[in-house]
Amino acid sequence: MIIGFRFMSHDQGVSRLRARYLLKIPTVRMLNSAQVAKQLNIALESGLTLQSGLRLVAQSFENIIARDELVAAGDAIANGTSLSKSLAVSSLFDRPAVEMVKLAEASGSLAGAFAHIAEHDESKARGQIEKLMTLMTPVLTLAMGLLIGSLIVSVMQSVLSINDLAFQ
16 A cells, blocks of 8 residues: 555646645645745745746745646736735635735735735644644543553453363
């Protein structure tokens, strides 16, 4: 199975399908959104144009869908579409983030907006991860208890069955 997964991971169709499903997980999408926003903030503050910043950020992504959406946003900007409209069709950013980008385009402060989006998405994802970890502790405790309990029961049954053989 491991070898099959390794071969399937090199297939473009399987990689796209996996990337699409990963972006449907809210925490993963938020972490990707925060990463894009943080990198775009750095690119814009360092003086890169928006289009070249999007292409540079797209190259740093492993997720194929996110990479393609960022390249498509850069191409749309080259064709005259606003960044907010090109990000609205993307699965990376949620609606409030797109609205913030729209306001930042109008005011000319995109770098600050991306910094705020990154901070917001990171804190929200961190909160969701903490909730998940809080839920995982009792679940893992119960699973370990069941595993150890079943092990003890099987050992006791073996000991009792040996004892029954001795009395026959």
